[in-house]
Amino acid sequence: MRKLLSVVLAVSLLILLPCAAGAAEKPVVGLVMKSLANEFFKTMEEGARKYAAEDGTFELIPVGMNSETDIDTQINAMENFIAKKVDLIVLAPADSVGLVPSVKKAVDAGIPVVNFDVTLDKKALVDNGLPENFLFVGPDNTLGSELVGDFMAEKLGKGAKVIIIEGNPGADNAKQRKEGFMKTVEKYELDLLASNTAHWETEEANTLMTNLLTKHPDVQGVMCANDSMALGVVKAIEAAGMLGKIEVVGFDNIGACQQLIKEGKMLATVDQFGPEMAANAIKVGFRILGGEKLDGWEKTPVKVVSAADLK
Amino acid sequence: MRKKFIYFLLNEAGIGLILAALCIGFSIFVPNFASLHNVTNIFTQISINTVIAVGMTFVILLGGIDLSVGSVLSLCTIVAGLFMTKEGVPLPVAISGAIVLSLLAGMVCGLFNGWVSETWKIHAFVVTLGMLNIARGVALQVSGSRTIFSFPKAFNEVGTLTFGGVPLIFIVAVTLVLIGQFVLNKTVFGRLIYAIGNNEEAVRLSGHNTKRYKVSAYVICGAMVGIAAILYMLRLNIASPILGVGFELSAIAAVVIGGTSMAGGKGSLIGTFIGAGIMGVLNNGLLLIGLSDFIRQIVTGGIIVVAVVLDTYRVKFSHMLLK
Amino acid sequence: MNPVLQVEELSKSFPGVQALQRVSLDLHEGEVHVLVGENGAGKSTLIKLICGMYPLEGGKMTYKGAPYAPLTPHDAIKSGIRVVYQEFNLLPYLSVAENIFFDSLPRKHGLVDFKKLHSDAERVLDRVGLNVSPTMPVELLGVAQMQLLEIAKAVSAECSVLILDEPTATLSPKDTDNLFGIIHDLKKQGLAIIYISHHLKEIYEIGDTVTVLRNGERVETCSIHDVRIPDLVAMMVGRKMESEYPFRDDIKQTGKVILSVRNLCFKGNTNPVSFELREGELLGISGLVGSKRTETLRAIFGADPKEGGEILLNGSPLEIGSPKEAVEAGLSLLTEDRKNQGLVLDMSLSANITLADLSRVSNAGLLRVSAEREASKKLSSELGIKTPSIRQLARNLSGGNQQKLVLAKWLFRDAKVLMFDEPTRGIDVGAKYEIYLLLWELLAEDKGILLVSSDLNELMGICHRIIVFSNGRITGDLKREEFSQERILECAYKEYIG
Structure with missing residues (x-):
């Protein structure tokens, strides 16, 4: 008798619990981030958490990766979110092609996906049966690097001798940033002495720049695809005693570079408002949940940061 | 007479001949390569890898490996950087404290690597792979994944000091190579490192606590990483939880190019130093030639393989000469 | 044809x-x-x-x-x-x-x-x-x-x-x-x-x-x-030897016990082992393969863990948990597998000779190279190791010379008790004979020797006494006058028969 009672109790609990929980439950948002080891994404994730805490109307589950290239973690995270039946997935893809099938799965399961930071590959989208103009929320990397490049070119004048330090070959934002720099080069008819990769790394950028200075001691400006590399470049110029003769611009607006800009060792960087980017993507996502039908590129702002802005 | 000289050269100079050949080649074909300025640059560029590779040599001589050096280096910079940028610590204390803490952090990680792999007889590959993740995680956690900068001015300035074109950090690296070489060749400790690398059981049965020596090698490796971390901070004036990715491969490459056997028991620090030199000279020289990134990568890889293959012929050839 | x-x-x-x-x-x-x-x-x-x-x-x-x-x-x-x-x-x-x-x-x-x-x-x-x-x-x-x-x-x-x-x-x-x-x-x-x-x-x-x-x-x-x-x-x-096995009866037998093994237990043996070794005595250990002869030596030496029993050296108990402690107490073990356990093959003769006692050729951790060279030169010529130089790698020596090299290592350490496991296996008659002579030299210096061998003629030829192992138990303790192949084999098979 007692046994039966406990069984009945247990079964009724099992049935009732999810209902009870579901009633009070807020919408769940899954946030798939890139490497949280990167300062830029770390601040972005913190911004999203802050937004979630202030807003209070939804529950946020952020997932990061171990390294920039670890797409398996992202794919697993997507699959978990689909299995969990979250209400919205916000994704910064580590690989613009590799993540498309997961996006398709989520869309098929009726979960809206907001793509931010890096655009999904157009061809891959079409191949997987998704619209080519799939919604993307993010900054225009090409525009950002063009803006900061122009800022430097204005200062150096037409025909100046410059070097580009590229990010990881193969990374989409690296390609876009180089593209932006190249637009500046064409516009101002700059003399591009060299364009080499330092794989986003400070030490490698330092070694590279030191060696490039030997080959091209007459360089006037260096455009770096991110701020970590700009740190190494500035240090190389400093070690060569050429501070003040060579202008350096970067991308990402990290604290260490703000310091260098204030000290006048670096000219400018680009702020793409990282902390707000994920939050913006979530906001856009809620507009979809609210019934809006969105596609195409929802651009988020980019801005050149120079000494004048940091006073 | 002449034959004997060539024999001596082939046997004693070893892989250094290949380094010399590279240097001569680049000097002829690349303007600026042999300039004092460029040589200073190369010295600076190989210093950090050299110091890590010194530690790695001890470990590899014992037939072990340490995959965690890059992550541990990053952790050491964070520990030292956080201490150095602490408000209200007097300058001498801040700098010396940072150095001590960096060394300690490296040694603790090394102790963990050695002790765990020796106590449970787990291959160092696995244990140090674990440490690679642990150290990276701790560095990220402790730093909040932020780059630490604005070290004291005095500290930053030391980093670019040179003496007649020789950078301070290079002097540190060479000193460590020489001390290490002395330890390996002239001390009981070094003798036992080689012996254990050759035949651990025979050494144990000769009445030595082999575990103690093996753990010590990992601690030495950790200490070297701690020193390399300080050199890194001197050179680049930052401490970051994301730096040092892939440093283990550069260090292992320097050790192996330098002629140290991955199976243990054979090798020298002079060789390791030359190995690091070959990598640095290649990186510098090929860029100065003006090769593109991808071609440079292909050529570097190719030359490394060719250098090691040539080295196997060197020994054979020298014996043929003597006959 | x-x-x-x-x-x-x-x-x-x-x-x-x-x-x-x-x-x-x-x-x-x-x-x-x-x-x-x-x-x-x-x-x-x-x-x-x-x-x-x-x-x-x-x-x-x-x-x-x-x-x-x-x-x-x-x-x-x-x-x-x-x-x-x-x-x-x-x-x-x-x-x-x-x-x-x-x-x-x-x-x-x-x-x-x-x-x-x-x-x-x-x-x-x-x-x-x-x-x-x-x-x-x-x-x-x-x-x-x-x-x-x-x-x-x-x-x-x-x-x-x-x-x-x-x-x-x-x-x-x-x-x-x-x-x-x-x-x-x-x-x-x-x-x-x-x-x-x-x-x-x-x-x-x-x-x-x-x-x-x-x-x-x-x-x-x-x-x-x-x-x-x-x-x-x-x-x-190229010369005549007097006999295959030299036996010297001029070695003083004081009867003083130097090593005493009491109820020794180790993994895999069910019967505790006890025996004694006296000063100047060459004690042979016989038995079939698998009768736990080697294991006994290894357990005494701390090479494998001991599970019970006592070992006394000159009457005082030894705490031996590792070969390090055994060596420090004055024991030595010359293993059967000299290539894998006795020598560091890719190191020089002199490095091998001094391996068990580096403190004698070092000062505050620094090697004294000339002292090492002198000492190893002296020992290798005393033992008649045939080599062009003491810098020669151990790998390049012949089997007999390698065995002498292992012996030289323990002579350098000046161990009191030497335990030999199959020291003459795979080496030629001439070298064997020289090794026997060396054993006798050692005995003359009041050392004690334990000799495990599968060669009955060898044991009977040179030992003072033979103990026989059978399936982990000592089944015979024979004095020289009691030696005979039949007796030894009878003891060796005892535990396997009934």
Whole structure:
């Protein structure tokens, strides 16, 4: 008798619990981030958490990766979110092609996906049966690097001798940033002495720049695809005693570079408002949940940061 | 007479001949390569890898490996950087404290690597792979994944000091190579490192606590990483939880190019130093030639393989000469 | 009848050494031709020339009537000349059948035809009398079975000449008899066999012709029944030895116990072991393979963990948990496997000599190179280690000299109790004799020696006393006047019989 009672109790609990929980439950948002080891994404994730805490109307589950290239973690995270039946997935893809099938799965399961930071590959989208103009929320990397490049070119004048330090070959934002720099080069008819990769790394950028200075001691400006590399470049110029003769611009607006800009060792960087980017993507996502039908590129702002802005 | 000289050269100079050949080649074909300025640059560029590779040599001589050096280096910079940028610590204390803490952090990680792999007889590959993740995680956690900068001015300035074109950090690296070489060749400790690398059981049965020596090698490796971390901070004036990715491969490459056997028991620090030199000279020289990134990568890889293959012929050839 | 293999005036030199000088040899079908000589006499060099490991330098060979000059071991194998080396060349995780036919696995539709493989293997296994399943992984085989498997591998393909290098060195007497039976069969099938051995007694059981080599030259070739053992030994060493086993009765036997083992227990032994060793005594330990002789020595030395019992040195108890503590207390262990456990092969002679007592040649952790050089020079000449320099690598020494080197290491340490495990296995008569003399020198210095050996004649020839192990229990303690093969064997089999 007692046994039966406990069984009945247990079964009724099992049935009732999810209902009870579901009633009070807020919408769940899954946030798939890139490497949280990167300062830029770390601040972005913190911004999203802050937004979630202030807003209070939804529950946020952020997932990061171990390294920039670890797409398996992202794919697993997507699959978990689909299995969990979250209400919205916000994704910064580590690989613009590799993540498309997961996006398709989520869309098929009726979960809206907001793509931010890096655009999904157009061809891959079409191949997987998704619209080519799939919604993307993010900054225009090409525009950002063009803006900061122009800022430097204005200062150096037409025909100046410059070097580009590229990010990881193969990374989409690296390609876009180089593209932006190249637009500046064409516009101002700059003399591009060299364009080499330092794989986003400070030490490698330092070694590279030191060696490039030997080959091209007459360089006037260096455009770096991110701020970590700009740190190494500035240090190389400093070690060569050429501070003040060579202008350096970067991308990402990290604290260490703000310091260098204030000290006048670096000219400018680009702020793409990282902390707000994920939050913006979530906001856009809620507009979809609210019934809006969105596609195409929802651009988020980019801005050149120079000494004048940091006073 | 002449034959004997060539024999001596082939046997004693070893892989250094290949380094010399590279240097001569680049000097002829690349303007600026042999300039004092460029040589200073190369010295600076190989210093950090050299110091890590010194530690790695001890470990590899014992037939072990340490995959965690890059992550541990990053952790050491964070520990030292956080201490150095602490408000209200007097300058001498801040700098010396940072150095001590960096060394300690490296040694603790090394102790963990050695002790765990020796106590449970787990291959160092696995244990140090674990440490690679642990150290990276701790560095990220402790730093909040932020780059630490604005070290004291005095500290930053030391980093670019040179003496007649020789950078301070290079002097540190060479000193460590020489001390290490002395330890390996002239001390009981070094003798036992080689012996254990050759035949651990025979050494144990000769009445030595082999575990103690093996753990010590990992601690030495950790200490070297701690020193390399300080050199890194001197050179680049930052401490970051994301730096040092892939440093283990550069260090292992320097050790192996330098002629140290991955199976243990054979090798020298002079060789390791030359190995690091070959990598640095290649990186510098090929860029100065003006090769593109991808071609440079292909050529570097190719030359490394060719250098090691040539080295196997060197020994054979020298014996043929003597006959 | 024409010889199947005719070797004429082969020569070979290495830097600084004339390893072989104009050696000739005729090998006939159905003949077992024994090669004897001290280590370094040129036996291995001759074999390596025949099997293509070294290129021909001087002289020529004729095989089945045609000139024969193999450039690689593969050439030799293809022509049907096969060698079974002392060190096995087997793949431990593969099956018996796969090992036999590794070079030519039978195929069907591009896949391995396992059915054919196993039936072929069974045929070959039958031929060498090896009774194991073709599917068994080789790592599970015993030493004797591996030996036979190597022979099976050799005769699996076309084979006219089979070379056996010390095939019985690691075999028990029973396995040796079995092997001889198989060699007889192979002989009847027309194979020509070259047989290398240090066991002068056994070559009389198996050999037809004998060739004696010394210092790279041929001393004599004759029918084996035309020479006696002492003559052979004299030809090999170039001098006459008084007896095979020197026994000195002038060593003072004070009766004082130096090492006392009480109720020693260790993993795998069920019966506690107790015995005593006295000053100046050479105590032999006999027993069959697996009777826990080696394990006992290792447990005393702390090389393997001890599970109970006491060890007293000069009356005071020792706490030994590791070889380090044993060495510090004054014990030493010369292991059976000198290459893997006794020597650091890729280091110099002098580094090996000082390995067990580096404190004697160092100061505050710094090596005193000249002191080390002097000490090792002195010891290596005292022990008569034949080497051009003390900087020579241990790997390049012959077996006998390697054994002396291990001994030198422990003499340098000045250990009080020396435990030898099979010290003369695989080394030639001349070197054996010298090692016996060294043992006696040690005993004269009031040391005590424990000697494990599988060679009964050796034990009976040189020991004061023999204790016999049988299945982990000491079943006999015989004084010199009680020694006899029958007594010892009776004790050795005691625990296995009833």
